[in-house]
Amino acid sequence: MIVIKFIIYLIIFLFCIPFIYLFQFGISNLFSSINNLFTFYYFQLIFNTIALVLSVTFTTIVISLFLSWATEICKLKFAKLWRILLIFPLVIPSYLAGYLFILFYGTKGEIYQLLNNFGISVDMPDVYGFWGAWLCLSLICFPYVYINLSTGLKLVDRKLEDASRVLGHNHFQTFFRIIFPNIKNSLFAGSILVALYTLSDFGAVSALQFNTFTLAIYTKYRSFDFPGAASSALILILISMPIIFYFIKMSVFNSYKISQKTSNFSNLKLFDLKQYEILVQLVIFFIVLTSIFIPFLMIFNLILRTDISFVKTLDLIKWSAVFNTFSGATINSILCVFISLLLVLNISKKNNKLRLVFENLMYFGYTLPGLVIALAFVYFSINYFFSIYQTWIILISGYTVLFLSAGYAPVRTNVDLIGDKYTVVSKSLGKSFYSTFTNILFPLYLPGILKGFLNVFILTAKELPVTLILAPLNFYTLSTVIWDNLEEANFSAAGIGSFLLILIISIPTYLSVHVEDIKIKFSKTNK
Amino acid sequence: MKNEIKDLIVSNLSLNFDQNIIIDNISFELEKSEILALVGPSGSGKTSLIRCLTGLENPDEGEVVISDSIVFSDSVNIPIEKRDIGIVFQDFALFPHMTVTENISYGKKNDKDSKTLSQISSLTDLMLMCGIYHLRDRYPDELSGGEQQRVALARSLAPKPKILLMDEPFSNLDPGFRMQLRMEVRRILKYLNITCIFVTHDQQEALYMGDRILVLNEGKIQQIDRNTDVFQNPKNEFVAEFIGLADFIEAKVINNHAETEIGKVEIKTKAKSGESVNIMIRPDDVHINKTKNGNGFVVSREYRGMYYIYYIKLDSGKVVKSLSSHINDYNIGTKVNVELKPGHPLICFQNKVII
Numbered sequence: 102m103i104v105i106k107f108i109i110y111l112i113i114f115l116f117c118i119p120f121i122y123l124f125q126f127g128i129s130n131l132f133s134s135i136n137n138l139f140t141f142y143y144f145q146l147i148f149n150t151i152a153l154v155l156s157v158t159f160t161t162i163v164i165s166l167f168l169s170w171a172t173e174i175c176k177l178k179f180a181k182l183w184r185i186l187l188i189f190p191l192v193i194p195s196y197l198a199g200y201l202f203i204l205f206y207g208t209k210g211e212i213y214q215l216l217n218n219f220g221i222s223v224d225m226p227d228v229y230g231f232w233g234a235w236l237c238l239s240l241i242c243f244p245y246v247y248i249n250l251s252t253g254l255k256l257v258d259r260k261l262e263d264a265s266r267v268l269g270h271n272h273f274q275t276f277f278r279i280i281f282p283n284i285k286n287s288l289f290a291g292s293i294l295v296a297l298y299t300l301s302d303f304g305a306v307s308a309l310q311f312n313t314f315t316l317a318i319y320t321k322y323r324s325f326d327f328p329g330a331a332s333s334a335l336i337l338i339l340i341s342m343p344i345i346f347y348f349i350k351m352s353v354f355n356s357y358k359i360s361q362k363t364s365n366f367s368n369l370k371l372f373d374l375k376q377y378e379i380l381v382q383l384v385i386f387f388i389v390l391t392s393i394f395i396p397f398l399m400i401f402n403l404i405l406r407t408d409i410s411f412v413k414t415l416d417l418i419k420w421s422a423v424f425n426t427f428s429g430a431t432i433n434s435i436l437c438v439f440i441s442l443l444l445v446l447n448i449s450k451k452n453n454k455l456r457l458v459f460e461n462l463m464y465f466g467y468t469l470p471g472l473v474i475a476l477a478f479v480y481f482s483i484n485y486f487f488s489i490y491q492t493w494i495i496l497i498s499g500y501t502v503l504f505l506s507a508g509y510a511p512v513r514t515n516v517d518l519i520g521d522k523y524t525v526v527s528k529s530l531g532k533s534f535y536s537t538f539t540n541i542l543f544p545l546y547l548p549g550i551l552k553g554f555l556n557v558f559i560l561t562a563k564e565l566p567v568t569l570i571l572a573p574l575n576f577y578t579l580s581t582v583i584w585d586n587l588e589e590a591n592f593s594a595a596g597i598g599s600f601l602l603i604l605i606i607s608i609p610t611y612l613s614v615h616v617e618d619i620k621i622k623f624s625k626t627n628k
Numbered sequence: 629m630k631n632e633i634k635d636l637i638v639s640n641l642s643l644n645f646d647q648n649i650i651i652d653n654i655s656f657e658l659e660k661s662e663i664l665a666l667v668g669p670s671g672s673g674k675t676s677l678i679r680c681l682t683g684l685e686n687p688d689e690g691e692v693v694i695s696d697s698i699v700f701s702d703s704v705n706i707p708i709e710k711r712d713i714g715i716v717f718q719d720f721a722l723f724p725h726m727t728v729t730e731n732i733s734y735g736k737k738n739d740k741d742s743k744t745l746s747q748i749s750s751l752t753d754l755m756l757m758c759g760i761y762h763l764r765d766r767y768p769d770e771l772s773g774g775e776q777q778r779v780a781l782a783r784s785l786a787p788k789p790k791i792l793l794m795d796e797p798f799s800n801l802d803p804g805f806r807m808q809l810r811m812e813v814r815r816i817l818k819y820l821n822i823t824c825i826f827v828t829h830d831q832q833e834a835l836y837m838g839d840r841i842l843v844l845n846e847g848k849i850q851q852i853d854r855n856t857d858v859f860q861n862p863k864n865e866f867v868a869e870f871i872g873l874a875d876f877i878e879a880k881v882i883n884n885h886a887e888t889e890i891g892k893v894e895i896k897t898k899a900k901s902g903e904s905v906n907i908m909i910r911p912d913d914v915h916i917n918k919t920k921n922g923n924g925f926v927v928s929r930e931y932r933g934m935y936y937i938y939y940i941k942l943d944s945g946k947v948v949k950s951l952s953s954h955i956n957d958y959n960i961g962t963k964v965n966v967e968l969k970p971g972h973p974l975i976c977f978q979n980k981v982i983i
Contacts, residue, residue: 260721263684266708267715268735269787278734282725 122477127335130328165246176371196304234311246291253287301470403596417594434557437508475570508553515549555613641690652847661821665838683708714789722768735787876906905976911951913970922965
């Protein structure tokens with residue numbers, strides 16, 4: 102028991118490190134440089150960041166409302182295929198998406214060259230700055246809203262639709278007056294995820310050179326302006342406080358609300374689009390084309406740009422990175438799921454206050470940009486714990502703080518869904534705790550555990566800023582290899598790296614969305 | 629009264645799902661302000677029939693006419709929202725994000741000019757009549773099952789539909805409450821002169837609610853008749869067994885009588901003297917007395933409070949049911965004398981069909 106307690110307090114301590122960094126180092130530097138604050142530079146940073154977050158969130162909401170309506174409510178050919186394809190933008194890391202965006206749409210990009218081959222010379226619009234960052238982030242983020250909305254739609258009782266139709270309202274009136282109010286929460290949850298992603302995204306904005314806070318923090322860190330980086334980080338956290346607050350509230354609240362009613366699919370009557378189906382199909386195809394097909398084709402395009410010798414290219418990929426990505430993500434996922442299970446089982450029922458404190462801290466960790474967490478750990482280790490600076494330990498700690506909640510949420514929901522009735526029954530039948538856990542509880546918790554594992558695995562494998570800053574010297578993962586090669590314009594190596602990374606995370610991504618279905622089925626048979 | 633407008637005419641309606649016949653060539657009519665109880669075992673096609681009438685399902689063939697206008701035929705398919713039909717769903721389907729008042733005033737007809745005084749007062753009247761006026765500002769999940777049921781009824785009545793369809797509306801309520809609610813619902817429907825199809829799988833409920841009863845099995849109409857007729861003169865053995873408890877006992881016709889192993893009874897039949905038939909006996913037609921050397925013995929019993937239903941095995945091996953006062957407390961194995969005392973002529977079946 103002492104060991105467990107020790108682990109719990111150690112984890113809580115880890116989550117406090119960003120706090121220490123922000124509120125000790127950050128505040129002291131903020132006040133010492135208070136004059137700099139009211140400059141046009143900061144004003145512009147704040148404006149840029151907020152404008153990007155609002156526009157990306159709004160765009161993803163519009164795209165996802167359309168897509169979920171089309172694939173879940175309408176009678177659509179290939180709906181199954183679209184549902185699978187439309188989650189795949191998630192496998193493209195933002196830094197890669199940013200560069201691919203430039204290489205495709207940019208001034209001398211693929212479109213320009215393609216048109217040039219036909220003798221058409223067009224001045225491509227400038228992709229750098231706001232418009233590029235907005236489009237690029239919208240195209241990779243919308244699945245967060247789309248997945249949430251589709252799940253939400255599955256939970257709406259479809260009889261409501263029948264009831265509304267019978268009371269004299271047509272399909273669209275019904276959608277907006279009856280269906281929409283019932284999926285508002287899912288929409289909200291998805292939008293918050295997008296807003297957080299945009300706030301903390303570092304890859305796309307730095308590739309597309311749109312000066313938001315994350316890019317500013319990184320630039321300052323690279324030019325050894327550590328106090329400046331810390332005060333910028335603090336301002337970023339302060340302006341994102343409303344979103345962080347809502348995310349934490351939503352996450353903690355959601356995990357308390359466990360029983361989910363599933364609608365009766367046998368009575369489900371899909372909306373017949375008739376002659377408009379082709380139009381809907383075209384729009385979906387266009388979204389799939391721009392968000393998936395073009396990036397994927399561009400990856401192959403990168404691979405074929407042998408700018409340097411093939412041998413050197415293979416060398417640049419650093420094959421240990423493949424192993425590092427895989428093993429790092431696996432180790433971290435196992436660790437996160439293990440910690441989650443430990444926490445849920447030990448502090449769930451007995452100590453509600455500790456649990457609340459812990460959950461708030463943990464979801465706070467998830468909302469922080471990876472860059473801020475990385476800087477916090479650098480600051481902490483340099484000042485207090487130099488022996489772990491640039492070691493495996495600090496890298497894994499950083500990952501844990503950033504991604505623990507992604508593993509924790511499904512585990513917790515699953516554990517709460519099962520409740521303790523099976524434990525009571527099993528113990529009353531004379532089984533020990535160990536036997537109860539391995540034979541009864543573990544299989545029942547498995548969907549949640551699996552989903553938690555997959556979530557953390559995907560996030561860790563794609564992760565860039567924490568790895569970039571906290572990793573030991575000469576330790577590479579695929580993300581850092583892709584990033585370095587892109588920056589140095591070794592496109593073939595970056596392309597092969599991207600291909601390998603996407604290969605590693607696409608199956609887990611598909612499964613993690615699919616496991617949700619298993620869980621729903623599971624809770625149905627449970628009733 | 630041949631020219632009177634029918635509120636609903638269904639002719640030759642059929643529905644198939646992947647070569648399974650769900651509804652098989654159904655035709656019937658509904659008079660103004662008549663309540664038709666649609667009854668049948670689960671899977672008999674009741675709900676599909678209702679869905680076809682509303683337009684939630686498209687039948688493969690047939691014609692549906694609602695108060696003189698064709699809503700479905702080979703060439704016509706009026707969309708659901710324009711059919712003037714009200715539905716009360718089995719699980720109510722109240723809109724969870726709307727209050728009771730908002731739910732009730734959601735219907736299109738109230739929607740257009742919901743601010744007129746007569747609209748408001750008619751909604752208030754409706755809520756008062758359904759006994760939910762005091763709940764008007766609550767949300768559905770703050771209501772009990774019975775209250776939700778009334779709200780669902782009021783919501784479907786508010787747009788003044790030509791026909792009301794109720795799809796097993798009481799099946800989610802606890803049994804004691806169902807009795808009370810069905811009295812109330814019938815009172816409201818009769819007061820407002822609503823033409824209604826009431827779906828149920830409970831024969832007691834069907835007998836209570838329906839002016840007429842339509843018995844459906846395997847997608848076919850078994851019988852459509854006044855409720856007393858369906859009970860007393862079932863057209864076939866399926867209807868006889870489905871509406872009330874029934875046993876069939878072999879008998880030989882001799883003039884107006886039938887000779888059975890438990891006595892001679894008066895019958896009404898077209899069967900000729902000397903023919904073998906099955907006569908239908910209800911438990912209240914069978915009387916039993918405890919005797920040492922009776923012609924049967926008790927194999928099982930159901931205690932129902934005021935009375936027992938005894939299962940008696942006759943000498944021939946046939947088991948018949950008998951209704952007996954709660955005073956007659958016979959243990960299992962008791963020898964009894966079984967007699968037929970129906971007090972009215974019994975009906976006969978040959979090959980499961982009335983003769």
